[in-house]
Amino acid sequence: MRKVIMTIIMAVLFKTVxxxxxxKAPSKVITKxxxxxxxxxxxxxxxxAIESQCNNDCTTTASMFVLEKDKIESYRIxxxxxxxxxxxxxxxxxxVIVEGTGTYDGTWQxxxxxxxxxxxxxxxxxxxxxxxxxxxxxxxxxxxxxxxIQN
Numbered sequence: 001m002r003k004v005i006m007t008i009i010m011a012v013l014f015k016t017v018x019x020x021x022x023x024k025a026p027s028k029v030i031t032k033x034x035x036x037x038x039x040x041x042x043x044x045x046x047x048x049a050i051e052s053q054c055n056n057d058c059t060t061t062a063s064m065f066v067l068e069k070d071k072i073e074s075y076r077i078x079x080x081x082x083x084x085x086x087x088x089x090x091x092x093x094x095x096v097i098v099e100g101t102g103t104y105d106g107t108w109q110x111x112x113x114x115x116x117x118x119x120x121x122x123x124x125x126x127x128x129x130x131x132x133x134x135x136x137x138x139x140x141x142x143x144x145x146x147x148x149i150q151n
Contacts, residue, residue: 033145035097038088039122042142044101046135047079047125061112063092072129079112079125088142097143098124103135 049058049067059067061077078098080090090096094110104126114123124142126135 035143036146037141037143039142042122042124042140044124044137044140046128046132048128048130050130063111065111072127076108077111077127078108079114080110081114081118081121081123083120084122098140100140101137
């Protein structure tokens with residue numbers, strides 16, 4: 001008798017589970033990267049990892065990223081004005097795409113901040129090797145890649 005009751009309970013539960021399963025397969029989810037323009041009025045300049053352009057510890061960025069002098073060109077690091085960073089909802093480690101410089105167009109990582117004297121300005125600085133001394137561009141565009149999910 002006990003076996004019969006257990007068999008009936010199992011059958012009822014099994015049917016409930018069967019009926020609760022979705023009858024239609026879910027649609028395919030597609031994820032793609034979309035490039036979004038954040039700013040098109042940015043002034044860009046270059047800076048070197050030297051005391052006169054940084055602080056006393058020119059081998060550590062504001063994000064505490066430690067620089068190796070012989071790898072500076074490979075890092076592709078920018079300094080961004082802090083108000084602009086907040087306005088664009090960016091943080092240290094975020095990657096942005098820069099357009100409008102020619103030479104320095106491409107993907108860069110935010111790891112440093114500009115001096116406070118640039119407060120409120122849309123400015124970035126490219127960290128470059130010490131042998132490069134000058135460079136300035138106006139109306140640079142800053143993009144970010146966002147993941148977009150589509151059904």
